[in-house]
Structures are given as structure tokens and as C-alpha cells.
Amino acid sequence: MRYTTIENNSGKRFTWQELAKHNKPNDAYVAVRGKVYDITNFIERHPGGDDILLLAAGRDITQAFETYHELGKPDVILKKFFVGTLTTNELPIFPEPSEFHRSMKKNVEEYFRKTEIDPKNSTSIWIRYAIIYGTLIGSYYAQFYLPYVIERTWLQIIFAMSLGFACAQLGLNQLHDASHFSVTNDPFVWKILGATHDFFNGASYLVWLYQHAFGHHIYTNIADCDPDLVTNEPDIRRIKPNQRWYSRYINQHLFVPILYGVLATKVRFQDINILYFIGSNDKIRINPITTWHTCAFWGGKVFFVIYRILVPLMIGLSAWKVFLLLAIADAVSSYWLALTFQANHVVDEVEWPLPDKDGFIQKDWAEMQVVTTQDYAHESGFITSIVGSLNYQAVHHIFPQISQHHYHRIGPIVKETCREFGIRYYYKDTLWEAIESHIKHLRLLGLKPEDHDKSE
Numbered sequence: 352m353r354y355t356t357i358e359n360n361s362g363k364r365f366t367w368q369e370l371a372k373h374n375k376p377n378d379a380y381v382a383v384r385g386k387v388y389d390i391t392n393f394i395e396r397h398p399g400g401d402d403i404l405l406l407a408a409g410r411d412i413t414q415a416f417e418t419y420h421e422l423g424k425p426d427v428i429l430k431k432f433f434v435g436t437l438t439t440n441e442l443p444i445f446p447e448p449s450e451f452h453r454s455m456k457k458n459v460e461e462y463f464r465k466t467e468i469d470p471k472n473s474t475s476i477w478i479r480y481a482i483i484y485g486t487l488i489g490s491y492y493a494q495f496y497l498p499y500v501i502e503r504t505w506l507q508i509i510f511a512m513s514l515g516f517a518c519a520q521l522g523l524n525q526l527h528d529a530s531h532f533s534v535t536n537d538p539f540v541w542k543i544l545g546a547t548h549d550f551f552n553g554a555s556y557l558v559w560l561y562q563h564a565f566g567h568h569i570y571t572n573i574a575d576c577d578p579d580l581v582t583n584e585p586d587i588r589r590i591k592p593n594q595r596w597y598s599r600y601i602n603q604h605l606f607v608p609i610l611y612g613v614l615a616t617k618v619r620f621q622d623i624n625i626l627y628f629i630g631s632n633d634k635i636r637i638n639p640i641t642t643w644h645t646c647a648f649w650g651g652k653v654f655f656v657i658y659r660i661l662v663p664l665m666i667g668l669s670a671w672k673v674f675l676l677l678a679i680a681d682a683v684s685s686y687w688l689a690l691t692f693q694a695n696h697v698v699d700e701v702e703w704p705l706p707d708k709d710g711f712i713q714k715d716w717a718e719m720q721v722v723t724t725q726d727y728a729h730e731s732g733f734i735t736s737i738v739g740s741l742n743y744q745a746v747h748h749i750f751p752q753i754s755q756h757h758y759h760r761i762g763p764i765v766k767e768t769c770r771e772f773g774i775r776y777y778y779k780d781t782l783w784e785a786i787e788s789h790i791k792h793l794r795l796l797g798l799k800p801e802d803h804d805k806s807e
């Protein structure tokens with residue numbers, strides 16, 4: 352996508368391709384609301400850490416910038432780095448924050464100011480992390496080191512399943528919180544928590560950061576921009592209304608959910624391809640990789656192969672059993688992650704925005720977050736904890752920098768603000784109903800478009 356958008360003649364003029372060249376630690380530019388800034392000398396001083404800015408370099412970061420800071424607050428600093436204007440954009444752009452968006456931010460910020468609750472710190476976060484690491488290590492130990500379990504394959508399978516579930520929880524908690532900088536104010540903590548995903552799950556925190564924080568969260572449900580919705584032509588599944596229809600999609604609701612079981616295995620290979628061969632995750636370009644991330648990436652891969660494959664082989668398990676247990680753990684992990692993710696956005700009820708011919712999304716960004724999202728089961732503390740609070744998806748998308756442990760508190764504020772401004776809020780009472788609506792979406796998009804129209 353390439354289009355002229357910004358009417359501002361001051362400073363040097365940059366196309367997005369020119370901006371993209373400034374993506375290195377010693378030469379880092381970013382664009383916010385059509386203005387280009389040279390942030391090279393600010394990287395080391397950024398209170399949110401250098402890592403974020405090294406990822407942000409060379410792109411238009413308007414939406415991330417407005418999400419992770421109070422509106423207007425760091426603009427004074429930004430002004431000092433002004434070097435020019437951006438004349439074209441590679442990805443869609445959004446209007447200035449609307450009255451709804453500003454009220455939403457103000458209401459939630461006020462809540463934390465009044466209650467003096469720290470949005471990023473709470474003991475319960477650390478208790479939950481300890482339970483997850485404990486379950487992961489305990490299940491692993493039982494599976495491969497307890498003689499009573501080793502002699503009984505069915506028990507090993509049960510521990511493989513709990514290991515897989517703990518791996519999914521690591522993704523939904525430590526990885527997810529770190530990638531939104533929502534646990535503590537310390538960038539080093541985010542890096543360490545992120546690296547535990549590399550080591551225990553064998554998949555890259557860095558690739559997730561690009562895909563999730565700089566891709567999916569900004570361009571939610573926008574075809575060809577949201578990296579969670581990447582599809583080939585033709586693909587295994589048809590999930591976007593503007594995707595071409597092929598007869599292979601009939602009955603996709605029956606076989607596609609089965610394929611979700613290989614997701615965890617797939618991403619371990621896919622991230623090598625993204626970082627070292629393609630250099631981008633769909634439309635989200637990868638910047639030069641730092642030493643920290645290179646070490647975490649390859650260290651994680653090597654550690655994963657050693658602890659999940661080589662050690663079990665060395666202690667005498669047969670190869671078929673090692674791979675069977677690995678596949679079972681991966682399948683549990685994959686299903687849990689895939690179904691909870693899909694139930695939030697890949698459902699028939701929500702909106703699928705498309706930019707206009709000039710690349711503008713006409714809707715306010717926060718409003719778009721609400722209408723592209725489906726929430727569920729707010730009443731259930733149990734569901735909230737096992738899906739990593741993804742059932743508060745609308746809250747999460749507008750306030751990703753706030754710890755998930757506070758979503759049940761700010762959820763009512765978000766809902767009330769939506770009601771006040773007449774913004775539709777999609778909600779299902781249970782997790783099962785939310786998953787059902789994903790299956791229904793697959794079924795409907797699997798139909799020939801004319802049959803789909805008739806069935807609606």
C-alpha cells in the first residue's frame with residue numbers, strides 16, 4: 352500500500368521507504384502523526400527501555416506511541432527530535448483520537464489516580480508466575496524422572512498434558528505481559544520474562560513482539576495488515592470476508608480446528624524463517640537483531656531441543672515415546688492458545704475494517720479496537736485466570752500496558768464509556784459460546800459467498 356497522506360511542508364520530506372532505512376541503533380528515526388523524528392540519542396534514555404525503540408525505529412509508530420503513553424505527555428520530548436515530514440505510508444493510518452478515545456483514556460487514568468492502585472504491580476502476578484513455572488518444571492520432572500510415572504505411559508501422558516497447559520499459560524502470562532510492558536516498570540524484567548518463552552517454549556519472544564505489539568494490536572482484523580490473519584491464496588482456511596472463496600473451504604469448520612493442534616510446533620520453525628530468511632512478519636518489517644535477542648533466540652532453541660528431546664533420550668526413553676510426549680504437550684498448548692485467540696477476533700459478529708483508497712481507516716482507533724473484538728465470561732474468575740484475561744479483550748486492546756490483573760476493575764469503566772458513546776460491545780456469556788462463534792464463522796465463510804449471504 353502506498354499513498355500520500357500528510358499535508359505538512361516543514362523539514363525534509365520522507366517516503367516510508369526512506370524512513371525504513373533509519374532502523375539501526377546508531378541511526379533511528381520514527382514517525383508520529385506524519386512527523387519524522389531522529390530518536391538516535393534518546394534510545395538509551397527512554398524510560399520504557401531501548402529495546403522498544405530499536406523495534407520501533409524506521410516505522411510510523413503513531414498508534415503504539417499513543418497507546419503506551421498518556422495522550423500528549425511525551426510530545427514535548429518528541430518535538431526536540433523533529434527532522435521532517437512523512438509523505439507516504441506503508442500501512443493504514445487512523446484519525447486523531449476521538450472524544451470517545453480521550454474520555455476512555457481519561458476515565459481509566461483517573462481510576463488509577465484516585466485508587467492509587469499501581470497499574471503494573473501486584474503480588475498476585477508473581478504468585479501466578481510462580482505457579483506456572485512450578486507446574487511446568489514439576490510436570491517435566493515427573494514425566495521423565497519419577498520411576499513410578501516412567502513405568503506407566505498413561506501417567507506420562509497426563510504429565511505431558513499438564514506440561515503443555517503450563518507452556519500455554521507461560522505464553523498467556525509471562526510472554527504476553529512482557530510484550531505489553533504491563534508487569535513492573537523495569538524493561539530488564541520484560542526482557543527476562545520474554546526470554547523464558549524462548550527457553551521453555553522454544554519460540555521467539557522477539558518475533559512475538561513484532562507480530563503482536565507492532566502488528567496485531569495496531570491493525571486488528573485489517574486484512575493484509577494484521578499478521579495474525581495472514582493467509583495465502585488459496586489457503587487452508589478462509590477467515591476474512593474479503594478472501595477469495597475456493598471449494599476446499601466447504602466444511603472447513605470440521606477440519607481446521609483439528610489443524611490448530613500443530614500451532615506450537617509450527618511457530619518454532621516459522622520464527623527462524625521470519626527472522627533470518629524473509630525479514631518480515633507479513634507487513635511488519637524486522638529491524639537488525641541485537642546481541643541480546645540473538646542469544647535469547649538461539650540459546651532458547653538449543654535449550655529447548657536439549658531439555659525436551661536430548662535429555663529424555665539420554666535417560667533411556669525410546670525415540671517414539673519422546674516425540675509422542677512432545678506432540679501431546681504441544682497439541683494441548685496449541686489448542687488452548689489457538690481457540691482462546693480465535694474466539695476473540697475471528698468470529699462472525701465483529702467488524703473487519705478496510706482502509707479507504709487513500710489508506711485511511713475512517714474509524715477512531717480505540718473504537719476500532721472495540722468493534723473488532725469479542726469479549727466473554729466476565730463473570731467467571733476461573734475462566735479469566737485460565738485464559739490470561741483474554742476474555743477482557745477490548746480492555747486489553749485499548750490498555751495493553753495495564754496489568755491483566757486489573758482488567759476486572761477497569762472492564763466496567765470501558766463498557767460504560769462504550770455505552771455512553773453508543774459504541775457496540777460484542778460479548779458472549781461463556782467461553783464455549785465464544786468458541787462456538789469462531790466455529791460458526793469458519794462454517795459461514797466456508798460456504799460459497801452467495802450461500803453465505805442467503806444463510807445470514
Ligand code: HEM
Binds near residue numbers: 425531
Ligand atoms: C519515539 C518516541 C518515544 C518517546 C519520546 C517516548 C517517551 C517516553 C517517556 C517520556 C516515558 C516516561 C513516562 C511517560 O511520560 O509516559 C516513556 C515511557 C514508556 N514508553 Fe515511551 N516513548 C517513545 C516511544 C515509545 C514506543 C514506540 C513505545 C511502545 C511501543 C513506548 C513504550 C513506553 C513504555 C511501555 C513506557 C513505560 C515505562 C514504565 O512502565 O514506566 N515508548 N516513554
